[in-house]
């Protein structure tokens with residue numbers, strides 16, 4: 001497998017961001033399995049860059065270490081040619097606020113942009129809908145599984 005580079009966003013991908021920005025050294029809980037996934041990627045030859053709008057502080061590095069996130073760099077790609085901009089070169093960007101451009105600008109692409117919701121906000125919406133439904137007793141059982149209806153969330 002050819003060596004590849006992935007830029008992984010911090011907030012909303014490695015760390016929960018459902019409460020939004022709370023301060024430069026205030027971080028959400030690790031999103032489940034982020035530690036395992038980054039380890040698997042690394043074991044498969046990926047160069048992992050944590051790509052974040054946050055400043056690279058000791059607190060950020062401590063959080064990554066404490067949560068056993070495997071990575072090579074933060075906000076830099078030392079393998080990048082010198083005559084390029086600050087945008088990091090990567091084969092893949094993994095970001096909760098990204099969409100994949102499929103090669104054509106059309107009505108669907110514009111609609112998808114208009115309707116885009118980051119995963120952390122979808123989760124927050126689901127949680128709020130669940131709590132509201134629970135209070136109203138609007139939960140129905142399906143087998144042994146409790147489900148709720150959430151507008152705008154497909155499953």
Ligand SMILES: [Mg+2]
Nearest residue numbers: 009011012096
């Ligand atoms: Mg994010």
